[in-house]
Amino acid sequence: MSKKELLAxxxxxxxxxxxxxxxxxxxxxxxxxxxxxxxxxxxxYLFDEGVLGPYQSEFERQVKWxxxxxxxx
Numbered sequence: 001m002s003k004k005e006l007l008a009x010x011x012x013x014x015x016x017x018x019x020x021x022x023x024x025x026x027x028x029x030x031x032x033x034x035x036x037x038x039x040x041x042x043x044x045y046l047f048d049e050g051v052l053g054p055y056q057s058e059f060e061r062q063v064k065w066x067x068x069x070x071x072x073x
Contacts, residue, residue, distance in 0.1 A: 012065065021069045029070070033059060 011017050037055045054062065066072055 012061075017065070018069060031066075 033053050035052050036059050037052050039056050053059070063072075
């Protein structure tokens, strides 16, 4: 796991992102997720490891946080 990913997880789990989200300017933010990884490692990916997104459980936690802190369309 990269340093960037470790920092992102630490900020997410600490709850420090909530006050930061309140300071963001109002507007439209578009997030794109591609190739969500299954929680169970099969080892058989059609894509390079570098282009795979978060694990399914992490994606679900991120969506839950987004729904709690933003108006999700």
